[in-house]
Amino acid sequence: MGDKVLEEKIARHHESLSEALGSGTRAQVRQLINNLSAAEIGDLLESLPPAKRIAVWELVDTELDGEVLVEVNDEVRQGLIRGTDDDELAAAVGDLDIDDLADILDDLPDTVIREVLSSMTRQDRERLHQVLAFPEDSAGGLMDPNVLTVRRDVSLEVVLRYLRARGELPDLLDVLFVVSRDGRYLGDIRLSDLLTQDPDRLVSELMQPSPAVLPVDMPAAQVATEFEHHDLVSAPVIDAGGLLVGRITIDDVVDVIREEAEHSVLTMAGLDEEDDMFAPVVNSARRRWIWLGVNLVTALLAALVLSWFEPTLEQIVATAVMFPIVMSMGGIAGTQTLTLMIRGMATGQVNASNMAFMFRKEIAVGILNGLVFSVLIGLIAWLWYRDVELGFVMAFAILLNLFAGAISGVLIPIALKRMSIDPALAGGVALTTVTDVVGILSFVGLATYMIIGT
Amino acid sequence: MGDKVLEEKIARHHESLSEALGSGTRAQVRQLINNLSAAEIGDLLESLPPAKRIAVWELVDTELDGEVLVEVNDEVRQGLIRGTDDDELAAAVGDLDIDDLADILDDLPDTVIREVLSSMTRQDRERLHQVLAFPEDSAGGLMDPNVLTVRRDVSLEVVLRYLRARGELPDLLDVLFVVSRDGRYLGDIRLSDLLTQDPDRLVSELMQPSPAVLPVDMPAAQVATEFEHHDLVSAPVIDAGGLLVGRITIDDVVDVIREEAEHSVLTMAGLDEEDDMFAPVVNSARRRWIWLGVNLVTALLAALVLSWFEPTLEQIVATAVMFPIVMSMGGIAGTQTLTLMIRGMATGQVNASNMAFMFRKEIAVGILNGLVFSVLIGLIAWLWYRDVELGFVMAFAILLNLFAGAISGVLIPIALKRMSIDPALAGGVALTTVTDVVGILSFVGLATYMIIGT
Structure with missing residues (x-):
């Protein structure tokens, strides 16, 4: 795998740095670091624990400092800026291109901003204002106003x-x-x-x-x-x-593409690409509370639904053992549809003109796989508990939940987008809530009905 | 959001195409299509259902055909090639750059390959062999051997x-x-x-x-x-x-970055970026069997562990209602650690030199959040069932499972990588298996011990 070689290369950087930092030959470390490009130094700093990070940052040449600040993520940048004198900062960011300066201006202390602005030509100051007038993630925010x-x-x-x-x-x-x-x-x-x-x-x-x-x-x-x-x-x-x-x-477009990619992967787990991987434990922990809290609410909802059927769970203990299977299979199948939808909507390949086709196709896939797995899992349940009826109930619930997963996988991202909520962030939670509840209702609910029936 | 504008733009393409296709003015559609770049046509074809796709493909100018074939994903390309005469194909791919030709050569019929090879100069043929000697995802596979x-x-x-x-x-x-x-x-x-x-x-x-x-x-x-x-x-x-x-x-590097990004998102759901979104239902359904099957096995494993505790589930029905909460919270917390690790390992930012720090930090976050949520969920369980002991068992199980999630989140991707298995593919399944089993054992297991104790 390609990643291996890359990882080894960066690991070698780190190891020689660690050694050099350990053996105390600062001159050697300094030389090692300043032979890297600003982007490489930025990557390195992001992957160092806080204490080492500041030690290495202090060895970076002043003329590279500004560009390195542009390369690192928001939280790491704020940390580096806190650890740097105002005068040094002003000197470091004074030579940056206008578009790069605009990206980090917000993070600089007011005195530094004033110093930098006052040392600029009037034309550059106007250009800076022009760039700042646009959101960072627009053409205006990405552009360099200095053009031949x-x-x-x-x-x-x-x-x-x-x-x-x-x-x-x-x-x-x-x-x-x-x-x-x-x-x-x-x-x-x-x-x-x-x-x-x-x-x-x-x-x-x-x-x-x-x-x-x-x-x-x-x-x-x-x-x-x-x-x-x-x-x-x-x-x-x-x-x-x-x-x-x-x-x-x-070069700036490549950064946009990379950040978009990071964003979509991290967002699905309720994380943010602008966070420092090595932030203090309390900060990291607190950041994850919202995500854990949201998921707790959905888990409690599932528990609430379950609690309606307590008599059934007591009388037929097999339902208590088996219902997680129904929940999880619906969630897995639905997540596949959801992932295709989110990716397709982000690239624009799924849109108004083919949504109906996509919907029909995913429903058909959901029903077909629902049939296949309902037979398989129904048989397993039957053989496990030697209970034909349980097998039938299980089979029916699996079919229904894979069908529900397919429908939700298509409709939830559309609905979230309408509400201007990022489907990559909220789609997974919303979908598993549906498949959890449908799974419990269809399986334990039907089992309950059968008990009453007999 | 940016995606909205993009989506609207592509949707407009589609709508004017759909209209034009509907109203039958082929000349209009042809003009509309051939004003697009090869990459745009490729995107468009990938997002069209099969019947429309072939209709549009037939309208693409022959001189663009080759480049469009390079742009679309493997399965869509194979479909387009099946729908094209050999002579037309040979003409279409004859003018491609050597590196592009190398990428799609495998998909061409033998007669077309022979025709293309025989019409090349000896030097070009040698260069093609040189490119083909390297994997598609290496510098040798990406390079154009034709250099000034x-x-x-x-x-x-x-x-x-x-x-x-x-x-x-x-x-x-x-x-x-x-x-x-x-x-x-x-x-x-x-x-x-x-x-x-x-x-x-x-x-x-x-x-x-x-x-x-x-x-x-x-x-x-x-x-x-x-x-x-x-x-x-x-x-x-x-x-x-x-x-x-x-x-x-x-340009080829940007494609690599984009494909990597798509790959990492789709792989986590057991999907493949080279698949046609609009493949026949049976093909799409069958492709998802492996993923559903693997997850069924882990769900059955959890059910097996649950079945050991059937007496407990029957006697204290609250355990049957509550254990999914323990399972899911551990899974969510663990997935956050796992996602950070997978992303860090892919970019090289998590490596041998900082792994130990990362491990300690994630464990600390796991314990801290374990404490916070164990108190919260313990209280909820106590108040819900008016049972102090149940609250304590729940709190303990949550703490243990968030701890297990953090450990697995760090260790599983490392172990998978050692075994040359893609952590993005197998990491999630492996992690939730651990947190499901630990969740059940710690919660239902401890509840069982308490019953025996009393």
């Missing part, structure tokens, strides 16, 4: 001279944006065209519209999809009036 | 003339690779340096080693991490002898 532009009516020769005079070019620059005199976005001119085309040709002859011109309020998830669909390195961001306001590059 | 290279002892002027003579440059080209006479990788020369530096300077003066030189057998997950850590657009791939064998570009 050219005019359409000049020759490539002129552009080439301009670039040579400029010297250093921004990272991840694959195209220059062509704008009108009043700043409206007109198209892209590719660096490779600058290299291969006749320098006498005009920009206007070679410029092409970007395959994805991003409105400033486009959500980050959609920005990521545009980059994926068109294999982009960079894309222009425009405001409602068509004015070019910034540029988004693939 | 320059020598170190020439001037930029010479390089510029070479590029101009070549005309069209490959997509996503940010650097040229510098190689020795015998093909060894020496470094990168950036396109932006070609644009801004004095043309009389030599390549050797400006070339820099890539921040990530990828061995051909590096796993895809680690390739993705290298790209993320160094914000790369492209990176060189070398063999064991240091020879340059190919180039990996960010």
Whole structure:
């Protein structure tokens, strides 16, 4: 497995660091750390327990400090900022790109913010305000407002001279944006065209519209999809009036995709990707209370339903032994449908146009598997307790609960989305509540009816 | 939420397509579809029920067919290939890049493979064999063996003339690779340096080693991490002898990251990202049997443990009503630890160097939350059944099971990894088996002991 090699590599980093930290050759550790990229240092810091984390952080070169702060998650960043002098902080974040500065500005102490703002040019300050005006997870929040532009009516020769005079070019620059005199976005001119085309040709002859011109309020998830669909390195961001306001590059989009992925996995367990893995025990414990509490309520609900049937549970002890099977099979089958739905809705592949088909298909799968497993589990119950009736009741309850799981697996995420609740967060709890209750009602309820009947 | 806008956008695609398909203006639909990128068409096809899918596929331009086949998942691709003539297929895949062709070669009929191979140049055929020699999820499987290279002892002027003579440059080209006479990788020369530096300077003066030189057998997950850590657009791939064998570009890396993310979410529910969401009901149902079967076995195990305590369940019916609460709370708490561990191990952030700290911390969180919820749930049980002893038994069982959940949450993924089993696949089932059994033993077991005691 790929993860193994990766893990070993990072483990080696850690081990040599641990050794170096242990043997006390600070110079060695410092060199080791500052050979890493900011993202690597960020990863490393996140995976160190608090005491070691601060020790390593203090060894990071000041010119890397700012970028490292951008890379770590919210809680780790706040910890590092608390452990750093204001002057050092101001120096560290002063050189950041506007979009990166905007991401971490909230976490900085007020004095540092004031110092940084006052040392910026007026233009940069305006650009910062522009980025801050948009949510972090929108095109406006992701964009770098500092953009290289050219005019359409000049020759490539002129552009080439301009670039040579400029010297250093921004990272991840694959195209220059062509704008009108009043700043409206007109198209892209590719660096490779600058290299291969006749320098006498005009920009206007070679410029092409970007395959994805991003409105400033486009959500980050959609920005990521545009980059994926068109294999982009960079894309222009425009405001409602068509004015070019910034540029988004693939490195930030990759971070969006990775965070989305982390978010969807952690959310399903009621966790948050911005939390520090090594936060103090009390903080970590308290954070999990809500999730445990919500699940306690659903468990109590199931217990309440069970308690209606206490006479049955006493008279036919087999029902007390068997009902968890009915509950769990419905939950498992329903979770499969739910997972497909949540993923499909997130990617947009499940939507209004195919929802009906999806619903029919999942119901059909639920009934088919309900039949298969009801026969199997019915037989097991019959043979276990030598009781044909129990077998039939069990079979019926399994069929009903797998059917309920399929229906809930489709309908619950739709309903949650309507209510603007994240289906990945609440879907699992809601679904198992349904399958627990239906499982108990169908199995213990029917068993009760049979007792009364006889 | 961002997903909403995205979903609406794709839904609009679908709706205009559905309308167009319905009203029968094929020309309109054809135009609508062929304005999309291959990735967009792929997404669209995956989200269409089978009958519509084939209808839309037939309208896709032949020159896009090959790329669309690369974009869709395995099962959808196999369906599209079955619905296409051999001649058309050969024409469609003939123009693909070597790395893309390698990805789908297995799915093509033998006659088409023979036709495609015979129409390739000998060099391309050799390159294809080279790519096929590596697993799809390794650097070798991801790379494009077709690479632009320059020598170190020439001037930029010479390089510029070479590029101009070549005309069209490959997509996503940010650097040229510098190689020795015998093909060894020496470094990168950036396109932006070609644009801004004095043309009389030599390549050797400006070339820099890539921040990530990828061995051909590096796993895809680690390739993705290298790209993320160094914000790369492209990176060189070398063999064991240091020879340059190919180039990996960010677009393929983004696909790796996205697939990894899908895989981890779907795997936890026993699903596979290469399955067609709209496969025939019987196929979909059968695929889920293994997962339902595995979970049935664990449910039967819990039932078996319960059956040892039948006398207790009969005598104190409250235990039958309450034990699911103990089971579920342990499972929920354990799943939180498990999720953190699986995610940390996948990113490499949890590893040998901090495992012990993580273990101690999760145990401490488990005990602390165990105490909090044991008091709460103990009180509930006491008040519900007006039985102090039951309250105490319940409290003790909750404490023990949250403790068991924390231990299992850390140890199970480590153990599974040792056995080369994917923790995301088997971790949840293994954990809930432990917390189910511990929950029953601690609660019903202790209740039994108390009855005997009295």
